[in-house]
Amino acid sequence: MKNTGFSILVLATLAAIGWTFLTPDALRNGPTVEKLTLTGSSTIAPLAAEIGKRFEMLHPGARIDVQSGGSSRGIGDARTGLAHIGLASRALKADESDLHAHTIALDGIALIINQSNPVPALGRKQIVEIFTGKINNWRDVGGTDAPITVVNKAEGRSTLELFLQFFGLQGTDVKPHVIIGDNQQGIKTVAGNANAIGYVSIGSAAYEAEHGAPIKLLPLDDAEATIDNVRNGSFPLSRPLNLVTHGKAYGLAESFIEFAQSDQVHDLIEAQYFVPIYR
């Protein structure tokens, strides 16, 4: 019959659609599923989700649910028990001693300029004045007579948040000439513009500079912008990425934290341009 092939195709399509819709139900009714809820910092959330995926593969019974909403939410949810683990992209404050912080990685950002720019270093005050538009020529900070191109990050990025917080600025204070999304775009922009200054995650900047991108990482407070200096704590513009628990972690939460701190996830940490910690 002529139509057989066609009928088979239609049936196969319907079967595939049915399969797609029905499988999750089958999973839901499956054997005991233990769920782990993580909430907090939008910086850590993507990383935690990646680690969660790998953790689920190793522990078939576990479901890792990650929601972002800021470090304060992470601290609050961990304290009230709404989440098993809170995500906080900062060190714990003095009044948070009831919580335990487990650092899984470090996040540092480096100021970058074009390689052809002769300026060797900038002080904190100079950086603030450049980004707020009070200094707009490289001549004023010991460079050549050329207008400065300020490269800023798009709203919502954690790099922007850390940068503003570190230099005590508001988002509206910065007077940018170029706004970029991810680190790569920032590096390409600075590499292509001899008079640009920007800031990106140290991991990506160090990698690109090593692989021939014509950019320079500026030292800050006499500390070279290197991954090693972020790791040993001498580079000031950095912060820890913490998993926070109320009291001592036990059960699934404990094994997740152990997994997130192990070297099995270092490739995931580096893929997000954070700095893994070697223990």
Added chain:
Amino acid sequence: MISSKRNTLSLSTADRRLGAILGLLAVTAAMVAVSILFFLIDESRPLLNRISPARLILDASWHPTQGLYDLSPMLSATLLASLGALLLAVPVGIGSALFGRYYAAAWLTAGYRRMIELLAGIPSVVYGFWGLTMLAPWIGRFEPPGVSLLTAILVLAIMILPTVALTADAALAAVPQSRHRCAAALGLSRWTAISGVLLPSARKGIVSGILLAAARAVGETMAVLMVAGNVVQHPHGLFDPVRTLAANIALEMAYAGGDHRAALFASGLVLLCIVLILAGTVQWYKARDFYDQK
């Protein structure tokens, strides 16, 4: 309708079945478009319920994390960049179609058309990369920072040029042979025939192509994101960096939450409205049968 049976008076079962299945698929495609519209409305509602939509163009600036949602600079940048790209791409595109169809030697025509088709097939991110690493630094040497409205216009113009050229070419190809012969019989010169007979006959197709190209320019994201500079401001000149609506969504969506996220969906809604207006104009223009009525 083409039937798979010799007797065309009644449809065969195969045709009826195929018709039903194809109808179902067509409805699915239409439903996707409608559901995207509803999705955008639904996602931007948390914000639009609380603040008046007028604030989307009347707020002081775009700082969504501080509760300021002014989309108007991005609206003007989107429209100006697209308009600028059209001003460059339309004359060149129509010229290239005329050249390929009426002036070029036969052996050149085929190769030339392949080249234009190739240009249409290059992914937009490649244009963006070229703009970011070659064009922007070059413009930056004269007018820093280089990434600017002008760079966006140039990259967009190159991107929509093949759309304009190919649709114009197809429209010219569809002009009936009888018009060519009439023009020849009247003893018109080649240029008079083109400007007086062939171009007006193909006008509908050419204008539809231009509007399609405009829709593509309005919605282009990655290439513009890489070369426009993305500073939220009404441009005062060609060398000012600007941010388009599409680039705004791509830049901020990954890290947005709450009202910020809803505001981005609202910019998506505005973008969709612009594209709908363009598509509606195409339909309206096609429906007007002005040339053949005379």
